[in-house]
Amino acid sequence: MAWIDDVERELDRARAAKTAGNNGQVRTSARRAAGYALTELQRRFPDRKYGVDFVRQLRGLMEDRSVAVEVRGAAERLQARLSADFASASTNPLEDARVIIAFVHKELHRTL
Numbered sequence: 001m002a003w004i005d006d007v008e009r010e011l012d013r014a015r016a017a018k019t020a021g022n023n024g025q026v027r028t029s030a031r032r033a034a035g036y037a038l039t040e041l042q043r044r045f046p047d048r049k050y051g052v053d054f055v056r057q058l059r060g061l062m063e064d065r066s067v068a069v070e071v072r073g074a075a076e077r078l079q080a081r082l083s084a085d086f087a088s089a090s091t092n093p094l095e096d097a098r099v100i101i102a103f104v105h106k107e108l109h110r111t112l
Helices: 002-020 022-046 056-065 069-079 092-112
Strands: none
Touching: 002 022, 002 092, 022 056, 022 069, 022 092, 056 069, 069 092
16 A cells, blocks of 8 residues: 555655754645545546646545545645745644545545
């Protein structure tokens, strides 16, 4: 399950960036971690078409009304562009990514 390794690697990068005070890298790595999980969800369930890249996948998840509000909110915050003063809508990108990854795990194991 290489996708889990990719997710963990990005989460490790995000944690290291947070320790270093690099909030931009935290956000980027959190997006990637969520994106790897969403890519696997789409691979396993081809009828779920959220998007072809990580940001589009987050936007697609954000718009999926069959998904819990908490998950859609996490996707919305992670996909949002920075404001004019470079502030992120996600005050905790790592937690937003974890919410999405937990959702994906639940969906993948629901059918087993």
